[in-house]
Amino acid sequence: MMIQTKFHGELSIDSIQQWEFPHGLPGLEEEKQFVLLPIEGNDSFQVMQSITNTPIALIVSNPYALVENYSISIDEPTLDLLNIKKQEEVMILTVMSLKQPFESSTMNLQAPLIFNSTNQKAKQMILNDSQFSLRQPIGKPAEKGAY
Template sequence: MTIQTKFHGELDLDTLTQWTFPKGLPGLEDETAFVLLPIDGNDSFQVMQSVNTPGVALIVANPYTVVSDYSFAIDDPTLELLGIDTQEDLMILSVMSMKAPFESSTINLQAPLIFNIQNHTAKQMILNDTSYSLRTPIGSPAQKGAR
């Protein structure tokens, strides 16, 4: 089976790891299947591409590369929904908002993407801790509480 993507053209879905978001994403509840695609020449970012809608593609990054002291607790409903038993099962990414110039781009630390790498399920979890921002600047030293 092939899928059409926003940035990578047509791809063979059988060669890609498909991630299932059982409840979709906030604001995109009908989008439950995604793949992570590399960005040529950039190891820091990936494209999280919808399997069903070519125009739905989000740039994502490891938030720990932007904020070294980023820390939060995953709530029990998320752990249960994703079937997470150990920390080794986890991969955390955050959605980027890309801008020109690049230094004015931001990362969403308020709603991390939680992935279970064992069963390929994922969820965007909105944190109750409001000390993290939806739009943390990446061009300057990002600190907890940056708005």
């Protein structure tokens, strides 16, 4: 299957793992199918590209690689929706907002993306924990006022 992507041009996704968001993303409920694409020369970030809507491409990253004190609990509805049975099935990414200069870029720690690598289902889970920010600066402590 060929798709048009925002950053990679036309691409065959036959050999690329596809992820289903059964309820879409908050604000993008109709967007249910995505692929994760590498960013050449940068192992820290990926592009989460919609399969059906070329302009929908989010930069994502592993929050644990950027923030040392990030810790969440996955709620019961998310565990059920994604059919998560064990921790080894889970991959967590956060949506990035890249800016110039790069040091002013932020990540959304308040709404992580939860992936089940066993069944390729995913969900953006909104945390009810105000300890984490929607716009956490890269390289800063995750807890508000942690300095």
